[in-house]
Amino acid sequence: xxxxxxxxxxxxxxxxxxxxxxxxxxxxxxxxxxxxxxxxxxxxxxxxxxxxxxxxxxxxxxxxxxxxxxxxxxxxxxxxxxxxxxxxxxxxxxxxxxxxxxxxxxxxxxxxxxxxxxxxxxxxxxxxxxxxxxxxxxxxxxxxxxxxxxxxxxxxxxxxxxxxxxxxxxxxxxxxxxxxxxxxxxxxxxxxxxxxxxxxxxxxxxxxxxxxxxxxxxxxxxxxxxxxxxxxxxxxxxxxxxxxxxxxxxxxxxxxxxxxxxxxxxxxxxxxxxxxxxxxxxxxxxxxxxxxxxxxxxxxxxxxxxxxxxxxxxxxxxxxxxxxxxxxxxxxxxxxxxxxxxxxxxxxxxxxxxxxxxxxxxxxxxxxxxxxxxxxxxxxxxxxxxxxxxxxxxxxxxxxxxxxxxxxxxxxxxxxxxxxxxxxxxxxxxxxxxxxxxxxxxxxxxxxxxxxxxxxxxxxxxxxxxxxxxxxxxxxxxxxxxxxxxxxxxxxxxxxxxxxxxxxxxxxxxxxxxxxxxxxxxxxxxxxxxxxxxxxxxxxxx
Amino acid sequence: xxxxxxxxxxxxxxxxxxxxxxxxxxxxxxxxxxxxxxxxxxxxxxxxxxxxxxxxxxxxxxxxxxxxxxxxxxxxxxxxxxxxxxxxxxxxxxxxxxxxxxxxxxxxxxxxxxxxxxxxxxxxxxxxxxxxxxxxxxxxxxxxxxxxxxxxxxxxxxxxxxxxxxxxxxxxxxxxxxxxxxxxxxxxxxxxxxxxxxxxxxxxxxxxxxxxxxxxxxxxxxxxxxxxxxxxxxxxxxxxxxxxxxxxxxxxxxxxxxxxxxxxxxxxxxxxxxxxxxxxxxxxxxxxxxxxx
Numbered sequence: 001x002x003x004x005x006x007x008x009x010x011x012x013x014x015x016x017x018x019x020x021x022x023x024x025x026x027x028x029x030x031x032x033x034x035x036x037x038x039x040x041x042x043x044x045x046x047x048x049x050x051x052x053x054x055x056x057x058x059x060x061x062x063x064x065x066x067x068x069x070x071x072x073x074x075x076x077x078x079x080x081x082x083x084x085x086x087x088x089x090x091x092x093x094x095x096x097x098x099x100x101x102x103x104x105x106x107x108x109x110x111x112x113x114x115x116x117x118x119x120x121x122x123x124x125x126x127x128x129x130x131x132x133x134x135x136x137x138x139x140x141x142x143x144x145x146x147x148x149x150x151x152x153x154x155x156x157x158x159x160x161x162x163x164x165x166x167x168x169x170x171x172x173x174x175x176x177x178x179x180x181x182x183x184x185x186x187x188x189x190x191x192x193x194x195x196x197x198x199x200x201x202x203x204x205x206x207x208x209x210x211x212x213x214x215x216x217x218x219x220x221x222x223x224x225x226x227x228x229x230x231x232x233x234x235x236x237x238x239x240x241x242x243x244x245x246x247x248x249x250x251x252x253x254x255x256x257x258x259x260x261x262x263x264x265x266x267x268x269x270x271x272x273x274x275x276x277x278x279x280x281x282x283x284x285x286x287x288x289x290x291x292x293x294x295x296x297x298x299x300x301x302x303x304x305x306x307x308x309x310x311x312x313x314x315x316x317x318x319x320x321x322x323x324x325x326x327x328x329x330x331x332x333x334x335x336x337x338x339x340x341x342x343x344x345x346x347x348x349x350x351x352x353x354x355x356x357x358x359x360x361x362x363x364x365x366x367x368x369x370x371x372x373x374x375x376x377x378x379x380x381x382x383x384x385x386x387x388x389x390x391x392x393x394x395x396x397x398x399x400x401x402x403x404x405x406x407x408x409x410x411x412x413x414x415x416x417x418x419x420x421x422x423x424x425x426x427x428x429x430x431x432x433x434x435x436x437x438x439x440x441x442x443x444x445x446x447x448x449x450x451x452x453x454x455x456x457x458x459x460x461x462x463x464x465x466x467x468x469x470x471x472x473x474x475x476x477x478x479x480x481x482x483x484x485x486x487x488x489x490x491x492x493x494x495x496x497x498x499x500x501x502x503x504x505x506x507x508x509x510x511x512x513x514x515x516x517x518x519x520x521x522x523x524x525x526x527x528x529x530x531x532x533x534x535x536x537x538x539x540x541x542x
Numbered sequence: 543x544x545x546x547x548x549x550x551x552x553x554x555x556x557x558x559x560x561x562x563x564x565x566x567x568x569x570x571x572x573x574x575x576x577x578x579x580x581x582x583x584x585x586x587x588x589x590x591x592x593x594x595x596x597x598x599x600x601x602x603x604x605x606x607x608x609x610x611x612x613x614x615x616x617x618x619x620x621x622x623x624x625x626x627x628x629x630x631x632x633x634x635x636x637x638x639x640x641x642x643x644x645x646x647x648x649x650x651x652x653x654x655x656x657x658x659x660x661x662x663x664x665x666x667x668x669x670x671x672x673x674x675x676x677x678x679x680x681x682x683x684x685x686x687x688x689x690x691x692x693x694x695x696x697x698x699x700x701x702x703x704x705x706x707x708x709x710x711x712x713x714x715x716x717x718x719x720x721x722x723x724x725x726x727x728x729x730x731x732x733x734x735x736x737x738x739x740x741x742x743x744x745x746x747x748x749x750x751x752x753x754x755x756x757x758x759x760x761x762x763x764x765x766x767x768x769x770x771x772x773x774x775x776x777x778x779x780x781x782x783x784x785x786x787x788x789x790x791x792x793x794x795x796x797x798x799x800x801x802x803x804x805x806x807x808x809x810x811x812x813x814x815x816x817x818x819x820x821x822x823x824x825x826x827x828x829x830x831x832x833x834x835x
Contacts, residue, residue, distance in 0.1 A: 242759020315762035348631035372604035381661035459789030
């Protein structure tokens, strides 16, 4: 088999031969094409998820019911927004998209380790997206929230197949991610170009490796929990039902044992991208490379033992809460190392503030803002005041909707020249950054106030006193919408008619291997393992 | 229809007060949320008072961290842009700095952890010998029911007053008004035990620092002690997604002086006499309903 493939490849070696038409995409085993499809899928899902959030903000702009007269539909929107953004926007863009595109390019491999498995990973996710969208249209939809807590998500309170569709959708998405993770781990462990030891890997590769391990360990737990929920719903088991000896809290343990690593799965690749971008535009190697790499590994490990901080109000005894408070706060230490190492990388640099760099700096600052409210919430005592209020919404949108999405935008602006061969328009890019920056802050900052005043999450109507900040928040959503549409426009224009980009448009700071191949990256790259010069390939570990 | 702008002028200053932390009870007779509020509702129990003061500590630390990072970034933008600094340094290490930015955060976390643990253990449960009264809370889709085991199993349901029946002139607040308020005496240590009849709900009273899931098959516990000078009406909303009408099951508590509470009990016992053996009645009702079906 491997012999055949290599013969096949060598026949096409030098003229960039590729399949044409729909076969090129449907049957693709090429990491770049599959990466492109992931990014495209993320954009479609992003539009759907954004439509849901715009409907939510429009409903909440004023008190009383505006246009969502069916509260179940409101809950379905909230649920769909969460599922879409987590499983079908952030993960496909950062892991499936940038991971596929740039892991082989950056480690000097010709493709992923298992190209055919890469294909099934993508198509499982596409099927999952279809199932999830369908779940919104069958018998009332799934109005369980993305956490799908039973009993609300069991057959008594959500009869009909909507929740089953959502469960199966997550099953497929999970299988897709597990296969992808296996592919990433194998590629990174085995296919690095000679001389690229672990301590010479670019930080994006480190981030992807840690992320892949988190996926591999966390998603099977979700799959198990989903299967139990499925049998509870359809075959009369009672894993999560007190009346049959089960326990609804059991679900929350399983869900968050997956769910908390999941938040690091979403943020770590963004850490990696930001590290590359900060180093490139400061024209300096990463400061404290080893600390940066092991901080990510540390975050990954500790991320597995803090899950119950999402469950401080379920009625744990006090010792359990005390442990989870202390364990959670530990994460602030490696996170602090990352923040300060980024700042130290910039310190003494010769920084060019191109759009990717603006996004990287925006990421760092707003991640700090979202991070400190995380410290607040980690303390079970004050969490009694904040749990399930808009303060929590503000917190996790600062780290996810703002920081992670900034990470995605950062990556797109940084790598778009490599992916499509054209440069984006710098002026438009900067405008897009500032519009988005202002929009998301107006959108999410007032939600801290709403949360402190006690406004609960997931309600379609609120007491009139909350009107002021909600209107401002909805206004911010409109500005953010302009930013998002402008982003799509810039990407479109760049692909259609941007200026041709050189192999390395960023100059001396861009030292990783993807900048040594042409722009756009040819269909086949690194057919021979690239030379790794000690200084040029990555940050020296010294 | 709701008039947004009417809110604005009279209440902006109020919001400002909250923002600056000058929350005073005189402004907030009804203890609900206030327009443009940017801070906690005024604390009505020792637990919430401790939450507020601990949060003040956190807020100061966090604002300082954010300002510190922002300051560094501004300095970097001014000093190390390509024009001001054309030749980048090649520094990639500084052991002293790296140790400092590991150790200082640890110290800060310890400073946070000590009061955090104190608060956590204080709020957990009322000391057993001090409990003077028990209140049972049961969550339903979508209303709360309350029982007073110390008062001959007095029991009643508490339903939302729908928008069209809200009388603003009586000081009623839309979405935060119920037909039967829960009365509690002030200056009394009350143990609240909670469970649910169907899905998860969450019984949350911001001013009391209470937010506890009600879980079918389990009993959760919290405690309240409202000092005499804080008698008044306190409001909260269900805080765990519980289905279609999750946003429509508020909690309204009337904390009243002890004598008033005694009178209220007498009245309530008569009014809700038919509910006294609620459990049996509920089961009977189910049987009848099933038969009718």
